[in-house]
Amino acid sequence: MAFTKHFDAIPTIKYEGPDSDNPFAYKYFDPKAKILGKPMAAWMRNAVCYWHTFRGVALDIFGPGTICRPWEDGTNSQEMALKRTEVVFDFITKLGVEYYCFHDRDVAPEGANVAETNKNLWQVAEKLKQLQKATGVKLLWGTANMFSHPRFSQGAASTPSAEVFAYCANSVKEAIDVTKFLGGENYVFWGGREGYNSLLNTDLGREQAHIARFFQMAADYAKKVKFTGQFLIEPKACEPTKHQYDFDSATVLGFLRKFGLEKTFKLNIEQNHATLAGHDFCHELAVCTADGALGSIDSNRGDVMNGWDTDQFPNDYRECAQAWTIILQQKNGLGSGGLNYDAKVRRDSYDVEDMFHAHICGIDTWARGLRIAEKIIKDGKLAKFVDQRYASYNKGIGKDIEAGKADFESLQAYILKKGDAAPLPSARQEYLENLFNGYC
Ligand code: XUL
Ligand code: CO
Numbered sequence: 031m032a033f034t035k036h037f038d039a040i041p042t043i044k045y046e047g048p049d050s051d052n053p054f055a056y057k058y059f060d061p062k063a064k065i066l067g068k069p070m071a072a073w074m075r076n077a078v079c080y081w082h083t084f085r086g087v088a089l090d091i092f093g094p095g096t097i098c099r100p101w102e103d104g105t106n107s108q109e110m111a112l113k114r115t116e117v118v119f120d121f122i123t124k125l126g127v128e129y130y131c132f133h134d135r136d137v138a139p140e141g142a143n144v145a146e147t148n149k150n151l152w153q154v155a156e157k158l159k160q161l162q163k164a165t166g167v168k169l170l171w172g173t174a175n176m177f178s179h180p181r182f183s184q185g186a187a188s189t190p191s192a193e194v195f196a197y198c199a200n201s202v203k204e205a206i207d208v209t210k211f212l213g214g215e216n217y218v219f220w221g222g223r224e225g226y227n228s229l230l231n232t233d234l235g236r237e238q239a240h241i242a243r244f245f246q247m248a249a250d251y252a253k254k255v256k257f258t259g260q261f262l263i264e265p266k267a268c269e270p271t272k273h274q275y276d277f278d279s280a281t282v283l284g285f286l287r288k289f290g291l292e293k294t295f296k297l298n299i300e301q302n303h304a305t306l307a308g309h310d311f312c313h314e315l316a317v318c319t320a321d322g323a324l325g326s327i328d329s330n331r332g333d334v335m336n337g338w339d340t341d342q343f344p345n346d347y348r349e350c351a352q353a354w355t356i357i358l359q360q361k362n363g364l365g366s367g368g369l370n371y372d373a374k375v376r377r378d379s380y381d382v383e384d385m386f387h388a389h390i391c392g393i394d395t396w397a398r399g400l401r402i403a404e405k406i407i408k409d410g411k412l413a414k415f416v417d418q419r420y421a422s423y424n425k426g427i428g429k430d431i432e433a434g435k436a437d438f439e440s441l442q443a444y445i446l447k448k449g450d451a452a453p454l455p456s457a458r459q460e461y462l463e464n465l466f467n468g469y470c
Contacts, residue, residue, distance in 0.1 A: 037120050053387065056397065078129070079131050082372065096377050096378065107139065115154065116161065131370045133175035151205075162212060174201040176202075186221070186224060202244075203251060216259050216262050216326060218326075219245070219261070224237075262298040263295050266307075266339075267306040295325075296324065299324065312349070326364055327369050329373065330344060331373075343392040344391075347395045353399065354403030373392060412466070
């Protein structure tokens with residue numbers, strides 16, 4: 031059942047297996063296939079993002095947008111916002127995806143004042159709710175766009191203006207309410223312009239304390255209205271500001287501890303944000319899983335030759351395979367999170383069918399990675415190697431160190447008696463790289 035005719039020329043995307051040569055089919059993503067005891071779809075929880083896929087026009091700094099979708103009337107009106115929702119749900123259901131994510135301003139335009147803006151949002155939310163009910167599509171997360179409008183040019187919660195801060199409180203309050211209304215399973219905070227461009231005009235400590243206050247207010251409000259979705263922070267190192275406060279996972283986890291917020295938030299890790307911070311995607315995941323703090327993933331990739339956030343659809347299944355081995359260290363994987371394809375087609379991929387190829391490639395990339403990760407985990411060689419590497423902590427002084435029973439003096443007595451530490455076995459990186467290749 032379709033609400034519109036815009037995708038009639040495209041078949042419903044189904045699993046056909048690796049031998050299929052149908053570009054409009056999944057070769058690896060079989061939603062029902064059991065992987066490590068759970069259906070693939072339950073591990074992945076794929077989501078279409080509203081902003082890039084339905085509001086992006088592929089403009090760049092050298093020229094205007096090249097994408098003009100046949101359903102758009104060229105306005106950012108409330109009427110268009112309401113009409114667009116049906117196209118969005120047709121796309122998601124045709125792809126066989128279960129979730130979507132949006133910012134308040136993706137789905138509804140600002141009105142003449144705050145009250146009208148809120149009204150617009152709720153009117154669209156009612157429509158989204160009907161469409162969710164009719165299709166079974168669910169909301170993975172909601173968020174507020176507090177970075178596009180000029181009022182946010184000097185920050186949102188980190189703004190030097192208390193009035194803008196109040197404006198943001200309204201935005202997040204409404205966005206949490208709407209997310210709750212739509213059964214959203216998470217709420218994301220990406221600090222779009224929470225950072226600075228020059229220290230000459232910035233009180234860094236005060237701005238960070240304001241962000242913490244804002245987060246605490248959001249947590250208090252969620253508790254009050256019984257919003258039980260997971261709060262997520264999405265780190266990013268730079269862009270749009272020169273230095274973003276949520277630089278990377280380690281920075282965010284430290285910030286949360288400093289302000290006593292660590293139990294309220296998990297992290298939403300985006301591949302291209304990791305590389306902007308000078309990290310591998312897998313490094314960022316590992317920092318989170320070591321803390322049980324990995325909440326969700328915004329999936330995309332950068333370009334190794336470019337240093338900015340190109341937000342391309344993922345295509346590296348080997349990287350995703352390694353990512354899964356880290357994600358699956360959390361017993362429940364991504365838990366209430368999922369894989370949100372926070373990615374955009376290239377400026378010269380302006381056809382409607384490109385929207386499908388992009389998502390099929392992204393979803394199949396993660397599905398292929400998941401199948402490889404299952405082989406790695408079932409085989410157990412890699413995990414066994416890592417376990418053995420730390421075996422000296424399983425008994426004797428190692429066990430005492432981990433249990434907090436050793437101190438400098440007891441360890442000094444031990445090593446004086448031994449004369450020196452025994453030589454270490456090789457870390458075997460190349461052997462392990464080859465072993466990993468063997469699963470791919
Ligand atoms: C920006 C980005 C955002 C967040 C949501 O780089 O990733 O789209 O995911 O605000
Ligand atoms: Co993102």
